[in-house]
Amino acid sequence: MDQAKFLPDASLAAWLAELSAARLVLAPRREGGAVVFKPYDPAVPLELTRDATVPPKGAVFPACEELMRYRRVKDPEKPGQPLLEVEESLPEGGVVVFGSRPCGARGFTVYDRVFDAGGLNDPYYAARRKATAFVTLACREAGSACFCHWVGSGPADPDGSDVLLTQVPGGYVVRAVTEKGAALVGSGLFSPADRREGEEAAAHAKARESLDDPRDLAPARQALLDAFDDMEFWSQLSAKCLSCGACTYLCPTCYCFNITDEAQGNEGARLRTWDNCMSFQFTLEASGHNPRPTKAHRLKNRVGHKFSYYPGLHGGAIACCGCGRCIRSCPVGVDIRQLVLAAVERAREKSHD
Amino acid sequence: MTSLPNPYLPDMATIVETVQETPNIKTFRVRLDSEARRKAFTFQPGQVGQLSVFGTGESTFVINSPPTRMDYLQFSVMRAGEVTAALHRLNAGDRIGVRAPLGNWFPYESMKGKDIVFIGGGIGMAPLRTLLLFMLDNRKDYGRIRLLYGARSPEDMAFKAELPEWLGRDDLETVLTIDREAPGWEHRVGLIPNVLREMAPPAGNAVAVTCGPPIMIKFTLQALKDLGFADGQIVTTLEKRMKCGVGLCGRCNIGEKYVCVDGPVFTYEQLKELPNEL
């Protein structure tokens, strides 16, 4: 793509104003103890020093969205039997997600393989994805639960982003990653980065050094399948779990959803909402039979999907960006790294038996 | 934006006829409202549809009429929860949404030239009906066709209007059974797996197609094995709670397979390859 540019600290607000003029800009701010993405407001300070508690997944995959509206109208020929009018509610308008971290943007590459894969595609997802640009801020330092480098990512990973910002003394080195990104950095606010590219590389190297040695997760795919029927193993690992679902709702790579109707008299809407495989209801069949009756079965599915089934279906790609949100936010300290490593270790031990 | 059709958007359809099959199973014959869609619509025996009652929601049902009879699409619905209850309140002339066809289908091509044994329990007769009628409409392609259909009681037998015809055909061997003796019942009494053992269909050149409640399937598989049926000779359909029906909502997976797109039809050989999560 284009050469790197430089944006001085003093011009950041001007750039955000420029971006806001054309589209909705979502940016991270503090709300209580959490950092969340909200429509940018110059009067509210940005929070760019730590990763957002809630990832920006709602920008492309909202927690609740309307799929269609319906209306019952009188059939002039048969007054007793109303006609149905149904209309798609396809999303409109563009969004810039400003200041997410690489993991938050990369999460959508996991979704893309499922929702926007060519053959069958989800028009709601595809429309939002196309109309959303990610201006991502490279991490200066890894957080305690981060393991992005285990899953093939890293603190300056541009995958899924349109623009990558790196903090250097006095401002930001700005790199357009995609055409969409190039269009966002065309104004006179930017100058060529020149010698600052060295500072950018140094910042990336420093962030990389703050991470531990990556573990090899390639054996996890088979190891998790091998452990499938070992319910004692899963019961132990899930003993603490409360089935609260916080891990799934905060995860930038979880995409399960529900579809429900909401009626108001003769009209209403069909909605899609985030759903959560950690809940008992998720697979409960009308007969009362539940193929995943315990939290051990459900945790197994969550880990298995991310580190075994998804990689099996998508050329080895892991459905986890290593952001560590589920680890930091779990009320009882369930750590997905430990679950995967335990399965790998179990398989290693079995092979030595 | 995409030019592909929206996979969530149902076709509007009108119920042309209903049949109250049993106290809790009602059959709906529906026609797509759009003539263009009706003309373009094709499906394969075993595929399913999502029926919507707007304001209540969608649920999955097999299209139990065969593609050789396209006057209407037939769905038979057992009352189980909210959507099925809402469907049961509808009658001829009412409108519903239909998203179909979804999922895979019975391997009727590779079944050609073989003897077929249908074993259906309760509402599990619905998917079998599609394939049975399809095969009767292409009768010369198949060998001996046997049907074992069981329900708890005579009242619980669906497709009553068709049973005399099935019993009367000389190119179809039909056995009906109920769990316990009932006044006026002239057919077999006994659980499906036991009756199947007595019927003892030869496994040699046969395929068994079975669908019913999990407990019936479990013992039926055992009986089929004892009769010499290999895993690849047994075909069944799986039920999973479904929502999207198109492999996206993440609800119906068994390991890497999604019942809504890779199923609902599987051979028992395929099932054994899957992680154990039925």
Ligand SMILES: Cc1cc2nc3c(=O)[nH]c(=O)nc-3n(C[C@H](O)[C@H](O)[C@H](O)COP(=O)(O)OP(=O)(O)OC[C@H]3O[C@@H](n4cnc5c(N)ncnc54)[C@H](O)[C@@H]3O)c2cc1C
């Ligand atoms: C491939 C396939 C083919 C099928 N073919 C047929 C067929 O031909 N005929 C047929 O009759 N059936 C068929 N079924 C079964 C049918 O899909 C279900 O019976 C139907 O979906 C039940 O829908 P419902 O809305 O009435 O039940 P629901 O109201 O959805 O629920 C039934 C039960 O599920 C639980 N539940 C549901 N939602 C929630 C929630 N949000 N929170 C808590 N609990 C909840 C409750 O226990 C409830 O009582 C098929 C299923 C599959 C997968």
Ligand code: SF4
């Ligand atoms: S956040 Fe923790 S306790 Fe809650 S469902 Fe996830 S693993 Fe279980």
Ligand code: SF4
């Ligand atoms: S599973 Fe945990 S670490 Fe992985 S992407 Fe989801 S929240 Fe982040």
Ligand code: FES
């Ligand atoms: S029903 Fe949604 S993935 Fe199968």
